[in-house]
Amino acid sequence: QSVLTQPASVSGSPGQSITISCTGTSSDIGGYNYVSWYQQHPGKAPKLIIYDVSNRPSAVFNRFSGSKSGNTASLTISGLQAEDDADYYCSSYTSSSTLEVFGGGTKVTVL
Amino acid sequence: EGQLEESGGGLVQPGGSLRVSCAASGFTFSNDWMHWVRQAPGKGLVWVSRINYDGSITGYADSVKGRFTISRDNAKNTLYLQMNSLRAEDTAVYYCARGIGFYDSTGYHSTRFFDLWGRGTLVTVSS
Numbered sequence: 623q624s625v626l627t628q629p630a631s632v633s634g635s636p637g638q639s640i641t642i643s644c645t646g647t648s649s650d651i652g653g654y655n656y657v658s659w660y661q662q663h664p665g666k667a668p669k670l671i672i673y674d675v676s677n678r679p680s681a682v683f684n685r686f687s688g689s690k691s692g693n694t695a696s697l698t699i700s701g702l703q704a705e706d707d708a709d710y711y712c713s714s715y716t717s718s719s720t721l722e723v724f725g726g727g728t729k730v731t732v733l
Numbered sequence: 734e735g736q737l738e739e740s741g742g743g744l745v746q747p748g749g750s751l752r753v754s755c756a757a758s759g760f761t762f763s764n765d766w767m768h769w770v771r772q773a774p775g776k777g778l779v780w781v782s783r784i785n786y787d788g789s790i791t792g793y794a795d796s797v798k799g800r801f802t803i804s805r806d807n808a809k810n811t812l813y814l815q816m817n818s819l820r821a822e823d824t825a826v827y828y829c830a831r832g833i834g835f836y837d838s839t840g841y842h843s844t845r846f847f848d849l850w851g852r853g854t855l856v857t858v859s860s
Contacts, residue, residue, distance in 0.1 A: 656845045721780060
């Protein structure tokens with residue numbers, strides 16, 4: 623059972639916007655701005671798409687954006703495209719453990 | 734940009750041992766903390782272990798503590814994970830990843846995010 627809670631699945635049509643939530647506690651998401659998001663296509667390595675809540679690596683499309691409110695972080699994909707069909711994982715620094723934590727993952731389906 | 738490439742995975746019997754490696758290139762390997770993250774078939778990402786720049790500080794998930802040992806050879810730009818007393822539940826793809834971190838208020842080094850990942854190597858524990 624993951625410390626960070628994500629919905630199992632989210633779906634949307636091409637061109638739509640979707641949002642994936644990642645809920646933690648005041649010891650992790652709520653207390654620090656060290657939330658990151660990873661995209662993983664089947665059989666491929668995870669890829670960093672958002673770091674420090676809302677920063678995007680230079681090679682990542684600006685259709686991906688991150689935010690945080692209280693103990694919940696969110697990843698929004700705008701203008702959904704077929705290639706966004708993948709699994710997405712959140713991660714956060716936590717002060718309550720020396721271990722690294724990931725969310726359980728969310729399967730995004732482009733209809 | 735940097736690259737990481739894992740190797741050494743395979744089929745091993747329960748109770749057996751295996752060492753997986755991760756070759757780094759394109760960046761100054763000795764400057765970075767490194768991690769192992771695994772993913773069981775059809776499951777999510779689970780952090781396994783970390784090691785600091787020179788190998789003097791290590792950390793492990795409770796599920797592997799006492800059985801797995803992380804190490805590095807900076808002269809060879811290579812990260813290792815020695816896995817002993819393997820169990821069926823250790824079956825997974827093992828990824829190495831570079832961690833970008835910070836020092837918290839207690840002086841403890843923690844990870845902000847993982848910015849570089851290898852393609853993974855599959856370890857199957859089965860009789």
